[in-house]
Amino acid sequence: MKKIIYILSIALAFVSCKKEVTKDYVTLSGTIINQNSDSLVVAQRGIIKTLKVNADGTFLDTLKVEAGSYILFDGVEQAKLYLKNGYDLKVSIDTKAFDETLKFTGNGSEANNYLAKKGLLSEKIVDYAGILKMDKLSFNKRIESNKEEFLTLLKTTKNLDSTFIKEEEKQVEIITKQLGMMYSEKEAILALKGKASPKFVDYENHAGGLTSLDDLKEKYVYIDLWATWCGPCKAEIPFLKKVEKEYHGKNIEFVSISIDRENAYETWRKMVTDKELTGIQLYAKGDKTFTEAYKVTGIPRFILIDPQGNIVSADAPRPSDSELIDLFKELSI
Known part of the structure; x- marks a missing residue:
């Protein structure tokens, strides 16, 4: 009898060992060729985890997640991931052709290979x-x-x-x-082209006093709507300075209007001084009538108005775009 019980115990233990246990975490491993850094970041609304990448480009780590979309960032490039606890993903990338070489194997690879292909398709079409x-x-x-x-x-x-x-x-x-x-x-x-421009009134001038659009009549006015927190806005500054210098003394005024919130007023004043911003530097002080009239939903936004106060372009080329100079030449500015 004891022998039978012993045999049954072994059989039950064997069955228990064979039963698959679902992991409550994700395993991420892989190899990066031509790595850009010694770490990878998994992020969503913030950094979820930083994964150490070895000198030979290999990495292995685990993390607990809520099922959903995440970003894998190597310091230069990024890829979209779909993660779910229980996944065991192996990643291979050559950063010389990041998107084209991104491949996944293992549990969860189907969704992530789909996302990689979707990214390539998006670039194409x-x-x-x-x-x-x-x-x-x-x-x-x-x-x-x-x-x-x-x-x-x-x-x-x-x-x-x-x-x-x-x-x-x-x-x-x-x-x-x-x-x-x-x-x-x-x-x-x-549809705004050719119409009388909406006006801004009594915006603070960094150089002193107040300035309104009506003060700038009889010249073309090239307006830059920006903010101190806006990276793409700041990236345009060197190009805008170059264009301003080239057209200094000609029939055009360059006006930069900060739409920063009022709690960033001192930041605006300091940045204008520190970066030696040229042209007419104005502060909207929370007024949205001008930007709303121009249907502004994102910045930087550039606007060109003619000497009669009519709109030439409500979404003019950026200073970094060669089309801006072509437009100025076309208008004989």
């Missing part, structure tokens, strides 16, 4: 600047074509989680809707 310049019919056709390509990629990828599929379908719809809204905004902005 999505040209936001070009799409927004199309006529309405061409725009609609292009949007539908892009939507179909993304959904085809999703449908032909096997072994995807149903929740993941629903979220991706939702994202395609959101992007399609956002592009439609962007196109409508662009049409509204283009």
Whole structure:
């Protein structure tokens, strides 16, 4: 009898050992060729975890997550990930061709290889600047074509989680809707051309006193809407200085309007001084009437007004864009 019980105990133990235990964490490992740094960052709304990368480019770590989208950042490049506890993902990347060589194997690889392919497809077919310049019919056709390509990629990828599929379908719809809204905004902005410009009144001038748009009549006015916290705005500063210098003394005024909040007033004054910003430097002091009239939803935004106070372009080329000088030449400024 004891022998039978002993044998049954061994059998039960064997069955218990064979039972698969679901991990409550993600395992991330892999190899990076031509690594950009000695670490990788997994982030969502903030940094979730920093993974150490060895000198030979290998890495291995674990982390607990809520199922969803994350970013893998190597200090220079980044990739979108879909992580779920229980995944055991192996990553391989050559940073010389980051997007093209990004590959995943192991549990969870299907969704992440799909995301890598989606990224490449997006680079290939999505040209936001070009799409927004199309006529309405061409725009609609292009949007539908892009939507179909993304959904085809999703449908032909096997072994995807149903929740993941629903979220991706939702994202395609959101992007399609956002592009439609962007196109409508662009049409509204283009419709402003030739109309009398909305006015700003009594904005604080860094050089002293108050300045209004009416004070600048009889010259072209090139307006830069910016803020001290805006990286792309600050990236335009060297280009704007160069253009201002080239057109100094000509029939044009260069006006930079800070739309910083009032608690950043001193930051604005200091930055104008420290960076030796040229042109007319104004502070809106929380006033939104001018930006709202120009339908501003993002900065930097550049506006060109003619000597009669009419709008030449409500969304003029940036100083870093060679089209700006072409426009100035066309207007004989």
